[in-house]
Amino acid sequence: MTDKKFNRTLVTTALPYANGPIHLGHFAGTFLPADIYVRYKRLRGEDIIHIGGSDEHGVPITIRAEKEGITPQQVVDRFHNLQKDALAKANISIDNFSRTSLPVHHATAQEFFLDMEQKGIFVKKTEKQFYDEDAKMFLSDRYVTGTCPVCGNTDANGDQCENCGTYLSATELINPKSKITSKTPVLRETLHWYFPLGKYQKQLEAFINQHEGDWRQNVINYSRTWLNSGLTDRAITRDLSWGVNVPLTSDDAKGKVLYVWFDAVLGYISSTKEWAVKHGKPDTWKKYWLQPDTRLIHFIGKDNVVFHTLMFPAMLMAKNEGSAEQYILPDNVPASEFMNIEGKKFSKSRGYAIYLSDFLEKFPADTLRYMIAMNYPENRDTDFSWKEFQSRTNSELADTLGNFVKRVIDFTNARMGGVVPEVAENQLSENDTHLKSQILTRVGATDTEAQVKPAFTITEYYEQFSIRSAVFETMQIAGLANKYFNDETPWKSIKENPEKCKRTIFVSLNVCYSLAIIFYPILPDTSKKIFRMLGIEDDIDEKIKQGAIKWDDVKTFQLRGGHKLSGTSEILFKKIEDADIEPELKKIDQMISDAQTAEQAKTEQVKSEAAPPAHETAAVAKPVITIEDFEKIDLRVGTVTACEKVPKADKLLKLQVRIGANERQILSGIAMHFTPEEMVGKNILVVANLAPRKMRGLDSNGMLLAVEGSDGKLNLVQPQGDGINGNAVK
Ligand code: MF3
Ligand code: ZN
Secondary structure (H helix, E strand, C coil), X not given: CCCCCCCEEEEEECCCECCCCCEHHHHHHHHHHHHHHHHHHHHCCCCEEEEEEEECCCHXXXXXXXXXXXXXXXXXXXXXXXXXXXXXXXXXXXXXXXXXXXXXXXXHXXXXXXXXXXXXXXXXXXXXXXEECXXXXXXXXXXXXXXXXXXXXXXXXXXXXXXXXXXXXXXHCEEEEECCCCCXXXXXXXXXXXXXXXXXXXXXXXXXXXXXXXXXXXXXXXXXXXXXXXXXXXXXXXXXXXXXXXXXXXXXXXXXXXXXXXXXXXXXXXXXXXXXXXXXXXXXXXXXXXXXXXXXXXXXXXXXXXXXXXXXXXXXHHHHCCCCCCCCCCCECCEECCEEEXXXXXXXXXXXXXXXHHHHHHCCHHHXXXXXXHCCCCCCXXXXXXXXXXXXXXXXXXXXXXXXXXXHHHHHHHHCCCECCCCCHHHCCHHHHHHHHHHHHHHCCCCCCCCCCCCCCHHHHHHCCCHXXXXXXXXXXXXXXXXXXXXXXXXXXXXXXXXXXXXXHHHHHHHHHHHHHHCCCCCHHHHHHHHHHCCCXXXXXXXXXXXXXXXXXXXXXXXXXXXXXXXXXXXXXXXXXXXXXXXXXXXXXXXXXXXXXXXXXXXXXXXXXCCCCHHHHCCXXXXXXXXXXXXXXXXXXXXXXXXXXXXXXXXXXXXXXXXXXXXXXXXXXXCCCCCHHHHCCCEEXXXXXXXXXXXXXXXXXXXXXXXXXXXXXXXXXXXXXXXXXXXXXX
């Protein structure tokens, strides 16, 4: 509930790794609920900012860079911009979408580290960690894969098992392998800085207990599971080259960076600093972080809970020790469960994902926002299904909300000269006032003469982060309005009882105004369209900021008799036809079958491990050739620009390969070893002058080179270097 002791709110959304585009999982779990909440609070006239950005460090980024043969900076530049654009298209009104590669962030993270180092908070320990002798580097976190000791998933990462969610340390994995060379790593000693999380056990227990009943039960439970097993020291440095450098000059700090989670959570602070600078008041960030009358709220997914309820609070507690500056702790951490697609778990690594920007190329943002909000995974995993998307858009958005607004506006324009009729409020009929009081009861504004009260009001739902229920109740109001309009039959009363007709239209237009307000958090574009049709042309966001349009306006009739509408009417929602979603359903089928093929390839790989390794069976088998013979082969560096599976051919991939200025199609029997997605962007070596041939009726112009490893798995020959595309091997 809103607590009087707070005067402003700072909302954060988990920083997505800048190693891929934003998908519906990010959108449903964090950005959309946060945006709806923030827009609602802006309507309440509260001081609130929404802060976030992209998480640009960590092993997922460097792995992607290595895969594509580009630098980590190039990876994060690309994805930060894609993420930012997609959020803007989805109307996520985030106040600042920052990046952890910025100097202000590095400085902030280093300040925290140095402060704790100087206060003697850290523990330094030498421990054995996995080291890849071929790649000559320590394998942090996700650089190691292996079998999860908890659930047996053979694909667990060195920091976490995606299958069962257990946080792991790499040395716990069964049959560990380096992601760089696929070799079994060795253990080597290395020195690291540890944050003594265990020392904060008591303080953290008190902190969690204090929020019992107020935070979601899943958030309390995840936190307690950790507390109950006893908190221990956590390494907060890594042997990596990409990240925030450990800000010490001593020899033992060389080549070390801060652990990505140590720096990422501080991204909330550095993003607030960047926001403040952009607004010309560089010190205002302090108001949001250092004043106890600020309410801090973290919107996150369930996999990030303990970082926000235990680690980050402990870091803030440590920073606050002996300091005049006291950082506030989160007041709530609304963590979502997951959203699946058509019953399958969202997982980039398994190949199921719907990207936000792809979606918005085909369907309007508001239709997606509504569908996702109605399925917000608040207390349990939920599902995204295209059929449900279609039916919700058509029957709820188009037939209920859209239909009501359009009928009222069209009627007013056609029959009443586009002007709000003059009506004395004390002459409204019982039906008229009943609709109004039903709306007030649901919204939860105070002066209600309610008979049937819903369990909670929309206002209360928002205050307790029950986004789904708030949105559901909001749509109920559109349903009531639609019913009222049908029951009052203004198209008849205009002839039989013109005064009644005027009252109906007066009330209906004012209900359109109320709908524009209460749908603003959920459907901002639609809300603005309704305002525009009602003849309110101004910048709505700005009016809300100034308090000229506010949540409590639903209490009173805002449109007075004589007010002129814009005179135009727009269709709010286009219906979605079967043909519109068919390609999407096909794509999902494809994703699922690709993922299955990848799984199958893995199983076959495991089987082939029992067979004698290729190098033992294959002797040098070809006759000697001359240099002239060799020079007949035109070996070139090509870059894969697109790749897909060939239908009904398990082993074949169809690649589009750019070699210099030309593109060509090559078919290759590597589908059991590589997914189409992972091929795209790779530099490969191509036999460019091989006679064209047909495979499965498709042209293949060339051949790509690969080598079988001792594990039976193919390794692509991947030339390294800048500007090598199109060049010949010499
Ligand atoms: N990048 C992390 C993830 O995608 C989330 C970071 S949240 C932050 O799981 F708090 F660290 F920023
Ligand atoms: Zn597991």
